[in-house]
Amino acid sequence: MNKRDYYEVLGLTKSASKDEIKKAYRKLSKQFHPDINKEADAVDKFKEITEAYEVLSDDQKKAQYDQFGHAGPNQGFGGGGDGFGFDDIFSSFFGGGGSRRRDPNAPRKGEDLQYSMTIDFEEAVFGKETEIEIPKEETCDTCHGNGAKPGTSPETCHHCQGTGQLNVTQDTPFGRMVNRRACHHCQGTGKLIKDKCSTCHGQGTVKKRKKIKVTIPAGVDDGQQLRVSGQGEPGKNGGPAGDLYVVFRVRPHDRFERDGDDIYFELKLTFPQASLGDEIEVPTVNGKVKLKIPAGTQSGTTFRLKGKGVKNVHGYGIGDQHVVVKVMTPSKLTEKQKQLLRDFAEISGDIPEEQSSSLFDKIKRTIKGD
Secondary structure (H helix, E strand, C coil), rough: CCCHHHHHCCCCCCCCCHHHHHHHHHHHHHHHCCCCCCCCCCHHHHHHHHHHHHHHCCCHHHHHHHHHHHHHCCCCCCCCCCCHHHHHHHHHCCCCCHHHHHCCCCCCCCCCCCEEEECCHHHHCCCEEEEEEEEEECCCCCCCCCCCCCCCCCCCCCCCCCCCCCEEEECCCCCEEEEECCCCCCCCEECCCCCCCCCCCCCEEEEEEEEEEEEEECCCCCCCCEEEECCCCCEECCCCCCEEEEEEEECCCCCCCECEEEEEEEEEEEEHHHCCCCEEEECCCCEEEEEEEECCCCCCCCCEECCCEEEECCCCCCCCCEEEEEECCCCCCCHHHHHHHHHHHHHHHCCCCCCCCHHHHHHHHHHHHC
């Protein structure tokens, strides 16, 4: 596999804490979000960052990744999936391993589907009822899923006697060996269709675009997913349909920044406001609230607005809004404003060596005797 190490993707080491992982994800996801970054590889980088975060932010997945890497805990010798294990060895040499033999006619659950939905910041905070349209396999209405022409039925494959498997005998230096393989006549289904349905051509399913109602839960965060039961691919042999997993991508807000259930807002204050104090209106996701600014407030001071954050998606209360103060230094001053600041500096006993005055200003001040 060519996947990059998840820690490398987020620019972290294995000793990174949960907070460091979350901060790295927030920074990178904002930098490479497709709605902001228009570079050709932004989408791929965003997906890579999100995949890394989904694993490293989950304690169980992180522990498995730290131990097994991208291969996962079930991909080694004798494990699950499509790996080559002990049952394959017994099946190959002795035609055994019968306990793992799958009945091709047994009901099987359909495949799960995944859909990525991009939503606005406010939609993630408050939730929403919406409708999506996805392409998916649906049971054929003509043959009702059996793949045969109406009036006919699939027949049991006489090559494998309906087992879906054939025994291939080989003579080797160790003796006669039996290898069990999927029946190539019925493709392992155990059924043969002589007269195929003209609508689905024997597949039993047809591709359609289906509209599905989705309830976006209030408080959902970027990268989280919602399971919509029974809206995946149809099951086989009467088995249940798979599920649909809706993965949410939340667009960044131009004023608010979210961290879990808390919201952060940068409040810009003038020097007089910070020095003398003020009472101002601060925006929140629920509307404006009044905030008292004490005299002498320093840049970087944080005020907490309790309960003005995001409702927890699992129902565990509501977060807070943190208002972070940033005192703004004016870039352009009138001569009167400058003189008042000089007077203030002189009273304070801290007269600065001005660097921003133009030569013309300095000449005027020299003439005035300043």
